[in-house]
Amino acid sequence: MSEALNEQAIARYRNDFLKEVEERVEEGEWVKMCMQCGVCAGSCPFGPHWEHSPQKLFMMIRAGKREEVLSSDSMWMCTSCYNCVVRCPRKLPITQIMHGLATYAYRLGLAPKDQPTRFFSQLFWKNAVHTGRVNELKLTLALYFKDGLIQGIKNAWGMRNIGLGMLLAKRLNPLELFHEETCKDQEGIRKMLAKARELENKRRGFSKE
Amino acid sequence: MAKKEYAFYPGCSSRLRGSASNYLVSVNAMCKTLDVKLTQIPDWNCCGASIGYAESGELPRHVMNARNFALSEKHLPGRDIVATCAACWLNAKESKEKLSASADLMKDANEALKEAGLRYEAKSEVRHMVEVLIEDLGYEELGKHVVKPLDGLKFAGYVGCQTNRPFGIAGESFENPVYLDKLVETVGGEAIADYDQKVTCCGGALAFSEPDKSQKQIKDIVESAYDRGADMIVTPCPLCQANVEIYQSEINRKRGTKLAMPVTYYSQLMTVAYGGTLKEAGLDGHVIRAKKLEEIAVKVIPAKKR
Numbered sequence: 051m052s053e054a055l056n057e058q059a060i061a062r063y064r065n066d067f068l069k070e071v072e073e074r075v076e077e078g079e080w081v082k083m084c085m086q087c088g089v090c091a092g093s094c095p096f097g098p099h100w101e102h103s104p105q106k107l108f109m110m111i112r113a114g115k116r117e118e119v120l121s122s123d124s125m126w127m128c129t130s131c132y133n134c135v136v137r138c139p140r141k142l143p144i145t146q147i148m149h150g151l152a153t154y155a156y157r158l159g160l161a162p163k164d165q166p167t168r169f170f171s172q173l174f175w176k177n178a179v180h181t182g183r184v185n186e187l188k189l190t191l192a193l194y195f196k197d198g199l200i201q202g203i204k205n206a207w208g209m210r211n212i213g214l215g216m217l218l219a220k221r222l223n224p225l226e227l228f229h230e231e232t233c234k235d236q237e238g239i240r241k242m243l244a245k246a247r248e249l250e251n252k253r254r255g256f257s258k259e
Numbered sequence: 260m261a262k263k264e265y266a267f268y269p270g271c272s273s274r275l276r277g278s279a280s281n282y283l284v285s286v287n288a289m290c291k292t293l294d295v296k297l298t299q300i301p302d303w304n305c306c307g308a309s310i311g312y313a314e315s316g317e318l319p320r321h322v323m324n325a326r327n328f329a330l331s332e333k334h335l336p337g338r339d340i341v342a343t344c345a346a347c348w349l350n351a352k353e354s355k356e357k358l359s360a361s362a363d364l365m366k367d368a369n370e371a372l373k374e375a376g377l378r379y380e381a382k383s384e385v386r387h388m389v390e391v392l393i394e395d396l397g398y399e400e401l402g403k404h405v406v407k408p409l410d411g412l413k414f415a416g417y418v419g420c421q422t423n424r425p426f427g428i429a430g431e432s433f434e435n436p437v438y439l440d441k442l443v444e445t446v447g448g449e450a451i452a453d454y455d456q457k458v459t460c461c462g463g464a465l466a467f468s469e470p471d472k473s474q475k476q477i478k479d480i481v482e483s484a485y486d487r488g489a490d491m492i493v494t495p496c497p498l499c500q501a502n503v504e505i506y507q508s509e510i511n512r513k514r515g516t517k518l519a520m521p522v523t524y525y526s527q528l529m530t531v532a533y534g535g536t537l538k539e540a541g542l543d544g545h546v547i548r549a550k551k552l553e554e555i556a557v558k559v560i561p562a563k564k565r
Contacts, residue, residue, distance in 0.1 A: 127469070132425040167310075
């Protein structure tokens with residue numbers, strides 16, 4: 051599915067990666083407005099941990115470096131702190147563009163395979179829409195056990211003091227495994243989201259043409 | 260009739276025995292004193308937070324928020340929506356802004372909402388509880404109810420990210436917002452004006468997926484509070500609160516530090532200052548107990564001061 055989407059995108063946009071980003075990435079139409087001042091790069095809390103700053107990514111997009119951009123780990127480092135957004139002299143919605151690029155890379159199957167934030171994002175959304183509300187216990191356990199039972203037990207054991215502290219503070223509910231607080235109209239939410247996804251695919255050109 | 264009435268969007272973390280359940284407990288007590296009535300939006304759903312982005316895409320995320328708006332407009336017409344969680348507030352506000360700016364997106368959102376029998380009109384506003392306190396009630400009104408001023412306590416006001424950026428509180432700067440310090444002073448505490456980690460990111464949801472990188476942030480936030488003589492940190496954000504409080508023991512284990520800085524909510528300070536009990540202020544809901552605030556909470560007020 052993602053492979054076919056990627057081939058379809060390459061065929062459609064040829065060497066015009068900027069146009070591809072403008073049409074298919076959330077807020078992508080802003081990329082060309084970047085004036086390369088670098089304030090975003092200096093404002094990011096996770097600055098020391100990425101290879102490509104937003105500023106670099108924007109220039110790479112304009113230079114047509116499709117593969118490097120979409121397989122980059124950097125946009126996954128966005129903590130959604132919005133510091134770059136409020137400081138950008140051109141008022142680019144940089145946080146949203148980072149999310150948009152990461153999302154697009156993931157849809158095309160080009161995102162780094164073991165990217166932990168990609169995994170957590172997927173886990174979080176699925177957890178939230180499953181019943182309409184987040185089940186914090188299942189979310190945490192699913193993250194600990196992502197690499198299998200043995201590693202999961204090790205992870206959970208490593209965090210036992212935090213878990214126990216939260217339990218004693220009455221901020222963790224072990225019963226959430228069996229009984230969860232949910233939205234009543236789960237069926238409505240499911241249908242609503244299916245429709246939204248269908249409309250978005252159409253608008254972004256992901257549906258079969 | 261209550262002085263002020265709102266449609267309430269409590270959010271997932273505020274649920275009973277959720278990670279921010281004690282935030283809701285203290286908000287309820289605070290609102291009781293201030294005669295603010297909060298009516299939950301019936302069947303509200305998750306805002307998607309920020310971290311859901313890669314799986315959700317754009318429209319599904321907006322539609323989740325539009326559903327809450329639509330439910331509020333249907334069941335609680337004419338009322339502003341109030342959120343206590345920074346992420347709930349930000350995401351709802353962002354969705355409202357995006358949908359209102361694009362007729363196409365709005366049309367698509369309503370086509371999706373129709374599947375759930377709802378319609379979004381973009382009539383109601385969504386606001387953070389802090390906005391209600393400052394803008395609808397005002398510092399003077401908030402100060403009137405203080406019966407136990409938090410004398411002698413020093414607070415590092417940690418505003419964090421999402422109550423501050425990109426929307427923030429009207430009239431405040433992104434780099435140095437002062438409303439939290441003013442709230443601290445309103446209830447008789449001392450705000451540390453030069454606390455330099457006031458708007459630093461705690462790592463947000465990446466505290467789960469990138470724990471070491473986030474814990475570096477948290478360490479800075481806590482150590483700066485120590486350096487400036489804070490008795491505790493105070494924050495308006497449930498994720499800031501949880502991250503900064505519960506990972507201190509992890510940081511101690513990994514880096515040999517001895518961090519044990521309490522992290523409280525503004526609503527807990529206000530509840531205690533308004534004469535609420537330790538439980539009403541949700542102070543029993545901490546991993547690192549805010550002992551100095553607890554001491555004030557259990558103190559009996561002399562009769563003449565009442």
